[in-house]
Each structure stands twice: as structure tokens, then as C-alpha cells.
Amino acid sequence: MERYREESHMHVDAMTIAALADEWRALLLGARIDTIIQPTEYAIALQCYAPARPSIEGTASQGGANRWLYLSAHPQLARAHLTTFKPPKIASEPPPFVMLLRKHLEGARIESIVQPRWERVLEIIAGYRRSPESEERTRFRLIVEIMGRLSNIILCNEQGLILGSLKRVGAEVNRYRVIVAGIAYVPPPPQQRMVAGQALARLDPMQVTATQLAMAATEQSVEPSTRKKGKVTAKLPGHPQGMPLQWNEHASQAHPSIVGASLVGALAVEPKLWQLLSRHLAGCSPLLAREAVYRTVQDAEAVVTLADENIWEALAWHVRELASLYESQRWRPQLVERVERGQDASTTTARVTPVAFAPYALEQYAQLADLRVRDMPSINVLLDEYYARAEWRDALETLRAPLRKILQTQRERCLRKASLLQQELATSQEAAQYRLQAELLLAHQNEIQQGEHSVALQNIFEHDSDENYPIVTVPLDPRFDAVGNANRLFNKYHKLRRALTLVPAQIEQNVAELATVEQLLTDVLLAETPAEVALVKAEVQAAGYIRGKAALDKKVLKAAKKGKGGKQGKGKTVPPGGGVPLYLQSGDGFTLLVGKNSRQNEEVTFRQATANDMWLHARGVPGAHVIVKAAGRTIPSSTIAQAASLAAYYSQARGSTSVPVDYTLQRHVRHMKGGGPGMVIYERERTVYAVPDEAVTLLKG
Secondary structure (H helix, E strand, O other): OOOOOOOOEOOOOHHHHHHHHHHHHHHHOOOEEEEEEOOOOOEEEEEEEEOOEOOOOOOOOEOOEEEEEEEEOOOOOOEEEEEOOOOOOOOOOOOHHHHHHHHHHOOOEEEEEEOOOOOOEEEEEEEEEOOOOOOOEEEEEEEEEOOHHHOEEEEEEOOOEEEEEOOOEOOOOOOOOOEOOOOEOOOOOOOEEEEOOEEEEOEOOOOOOHHHHHHHHHHOOOOHHHOOEOOEEOOOOOOOOOOOOOOOOOHHHOOHHHHHHOOOOOOOOOOEHHHHHHHHEOOOOHHHHHHHHHHHHOOOOOEEOEOOHHHHHHHHHHHHHHHOHHHHOOOOOEEEEEEEOOOOOOHHHOEEEEEEEEOOOOHHHOOOOOEEEEEOOOHHHHHHHHHHHHHHHHHHHHHHHHHHHHHHHHHHHHHHHHHHHHHHHHHHOOHHHHHHHHHHHHHOHHHOOOOOOEEEEEOOOOOOOOOOOOEEEEEOOOOOOHHHHHHHHHHHHHHHHHHHHHHHHHHHHHHHHHHHHHHHHHHHHHOOOHHHHHHHHHHHHHOOOOOOOOOOOHHHHHHHOOOHHHOOOOOOOOOOOOOOOEEEEOOOOOEEEEOOOHHHHHHHHHHHOOOOOEEEEEOOOOEOOEEEOOOOOOOOHHHHHHHHHHHHHOEOOOOOOOEEEEEEEHHHEEEOOOOOOOOEEEOOOEEEEEOOOHHHHHHHO
């Protein structure tokens, strides 16, 4: 079976934007823009309240709803889509562009959504009445350009004057398109193709003809020696490789799919058909071009020189068919994923990686091994699921990375110190030997001459039943007599005795510090918002691992100490610097408390839990403390299983399929000597195995 190309087709193209615009018109027209935030450096999010819509032509009515519109100009992840939850804010202070958007757009209603034909550009027209009595409206254009590293978000007034932009583009960067406040907005340059050294407008995919495609192929810059008339390379099931194509003179009258099914390959020559389409058709991405070629010849990578007219007829028909979705709006969003299964070939152990998506059926991937094609409810849901989290993860990783580096350095120091302390402890075990040697020197001092390097002496303090005394060899410093050497050995003995007293305590302290560092590393790993990262940073700084002016963001910390919606959680004790723990309810109605960092672990275990509450923790790895509030009831095994899945999910073992989780009563948990906040030891535990992914359902509920 033909292998798919390894490159990813996870980019937003003109066809995807057309599908987005259609969905937005159905959901956002008339919506009021209430809130504007900046989730990441490259993104803007608008909270839009869409009023209730009456039923039309038998369709169900829609109640009013708040929706978040996410706009990103990320160099690699540029996109625009609705998202089902409020994006986390990376930036603590709103930058000037966000303040500008708030000034002009908050309170405005979305009047129209426009996509320039076959362009990767979306315009949101929003406005409001100039006064309650006036019918005149003030309008603004929020323009989203999704063009890779050149992506941008631009605010213009109704006359097209630029008021501000996410990225400033001066004349020193782009002389053709200067994007600076105060000048007129210039749209991206028109899509062009090179023909005989001249720049011409690209062909309209909805009106392209076979003749135009054939002429485009003729005009391609191909070496004359490689041009072979009337042949196309295509790998078709059931047809022998290299067989020359035999055309029926009536083939052009058949349905294009029949024509495509009859194609057979001959010579692999450049250019490829999909490259031809991508270069000459407006808004035709490589993925769309490959899809049209596949539907024509059943090989997305087919190559052509000067093909027979039947090929062009079939190809032009399939291009027009796909392009017609632009007007028919019969979208069918699909996501293609690579499935790498575990050793047992089960779905539960499979690793899934997105490969491609489109707002139409991707037939080119349907029969390929190790790939699966999923229908998605909408293109917005698709982008939200597979793009938004990727960008937020990147932004969070920028915050996590310096903390992780500091903690990894500290962990290495602790490990080196542990090795040195173990060596010192082993050496200190020799203290008794030095004392014995010193006492033997004093007992035999009359037999020892100064200047000797060693002496063999009978150990008068030890003998067997036959009065045989073992011989002990004592090294000597020739500069000293027997008494002087004895004093030197006594000094070594006392030094090692002191070490033997101190080293175990130092080892215990180092073990506690290493456990604290490991827990902080896990806290960094599990931090899911900038506020949570800031809380971990505060703990790292409190532990003395951050020195100098590594200042904390006080506003982020202040926000983190509040509950949902920015208000302090009612009835919940807020630990200093730790934020509010996670509060959930099990399927049996028991309250579950989850500490997501060291301070929260301290809070839930020693401040909010009572002696008969159940305490859970992933065995042998750093992670969250989970408390099940008993409230005088017997805790069922189903609730313990749910709590265990939370302990596994919020632990260093999150990526495992099965995690051992210990549970015991809170009364059997106590602080680790010398450990930081949340560092404990416990006893009388039992163990249950949990699947981390099962916690996701509980968290969503």
C-alpha cells in the first residue's frame, strides 16, 4: 500500500478560512464583544455574547451564549477559531494593542464577517450606534491575516485607516506593505503566477478549464529532455508499473472518476501535478492540490509533463468540484491522525499524532496504513482541539523552562552531595580502627623506634582460646615517636567520630532537599496556567534557589490566589502563596481535594483534612496530595478509584497507562523531617492501580 508523505498538512488555508467564516456567520452575527484579552504574545481573544435566535424554517431556536473567539498570528500556529473555554492569560499586563482594541471594540456588535476571495484573510466588521437616538453607526474592521510568519492582526477604522496592529511592519521591513498606525491599510499583494517571465493573476479554481491547466503545464519550466508527450505517472491498484497509457477516443465523455481510474503510470518526471495546481490556482494549498490530483488519478504524488486532454478534463472537473464548496457550504471537516500502537496493539496504548485536516473529505488518506480519518463536528472544534492547546503549551513552556533549568541544576547538586556524603560515611566507619592502632602504639611504645614507616604489633585487646593474639600492622610517620604517632591517630579517630555523628543528619537533610526539588520539578511540569507557574516560581524563590532580581509578577500571584472568576473561593482557606486547591465531587457525592503544588499539598493534607479522611498519593513519584472528605461516612471503592486517578494524573507518572497509588487515613501522614511544604512520610497504606486518563472525565464534569 502506498505510504503517505511524512510532511504535516496542519496549516490554515483559504478553503479552511471559508469554512470558518461560514460557521462564524451562523454563530456570531449580532454578537456583542464584551471582553478582550491577550492569551499569548501572538494571540487575541474576544468574548462575544450572541443573543438568542428564533427558529427559522423549522430549525431549532438558539439561546443566548457566550463564545470566545481566538485569533492568533503565531509564526507557526497562526489561525482563527471559536474555543469552548476561556483562554488562559499569559501576559499579566494588557499591552497597548489590547488596550486599543478594548477602547474601540468592547461593546460593539459584529455586523459582518468577510473573506476576500481565495485569500487567507478574515475581516470582522463591528460597530455600535453613535448615540441611543441616532441610527448612524461607528464601525471598525478587525483584520486577521493568516500567512505563516507574516501573520498579523490589524485594527482599522471604517475608512481603512490603520489604528494599530499586533505586529508593527515598518518600511525597513516591507516597502510594499507598511503596517503602522495612521496610514491606509493595504491588503496583501494579489496572488500571481509566473508565465514566460511575466506575472499574471492566478486562475480561479471555480472556473478553471482543462485548456488552462494544459497551457500551465506547457509553460512550466521543465528541461526539454524530460518532456514526454501524453504520459503521466500514476500508481494505481491493479495496474502494472510502467505500462504505457492507452487512451479511448471517447474517454473524455466519461465521468472524470472513470477517466481517473483508467490512468496508468509510465515515467516519473517533473513537475508533479499538485505542484502545478498549487502554483497556478488562487488559494490552492498543497493539501487541496493533492486531494484534487488523488481524486483524478488515485495518486496524490502523480507527476506529469504534457498530459492527454482527458487528464486535464478530469483534473479540472475535480478542482471545480472541490472549489464549489466555497458557495455550496457543504463542509465536511475531517482530521487525519497517525496511530502508533503499543506492543499489545491496543487502542488504549496508542500514540496519536495529527497529520492533516481540511473542511472537506480527505480521500487521499482513506486507505493508508497507520492512519485514521475522523469526521469532526465543525472546523472550529477541530482547530480548537488541536491548535489552541499547542500554542498555550508553547507559551507556558517559555515560562517553565528557566524554572526547570534551575531545579535540574539543584537536583544534580543534591545527587553529587549524596554521593560525597555516602563516601564520607563509609570512611567514618574506620574510626574504631584508628583508635585501636593508637592504643596499640601506646601499649607497645617501648618496642617502637622513631624513624620507622610501619610496625607489626600484637593486638593485646583481642585473642582466641589458645591465647593467640592477631597481628595488626600500624603505619607510622617516621618524624614522630610512638606517642606522637598515637596522638595523630587519636586526632583522626575523634574527627571521624564527629563526622559519624553529623553525616547521617546531613544525609537525611539532603534526602529531604532532593525530595523537595523533585516535587518542585513536578509542580513545574503540572502547572497548567501562567498563574500556576508563578506560584511554583514563588516557592522556588522561597527555597533560595532563585537569587538576584528574578522578580515575581505580583499581579499574577494575586490573581492566582483567587478562586474562579477572580473572586476568592467561598469558604476555602487560601494558603499563603499557594493558590486555591482543586475541589471536585466524586460520582458517589464525596468531596475531593487536590493539591496541585507543594503549598496546596500542605494545605489539603494538614489544614483541610481531618484524621478520618482518606489521603492518596502516587507511589514513589512526586505528585499531588488527594483528600477524600469522609464526613462520617464509609468511603466506597469507586470513590477511591476516582481519587486515585486524580493522584495519578497530577503526578510525575501522568504519561503512564497504569500508576500505583497509595492510600491511607490522614492520621497516618506526617511531615518529613527537614522537608519543605507538602513533603510527608506515611504508613499503614494500601495500594491501588489507577489510569491517569480516567481523571480527565472527572475534571471535565
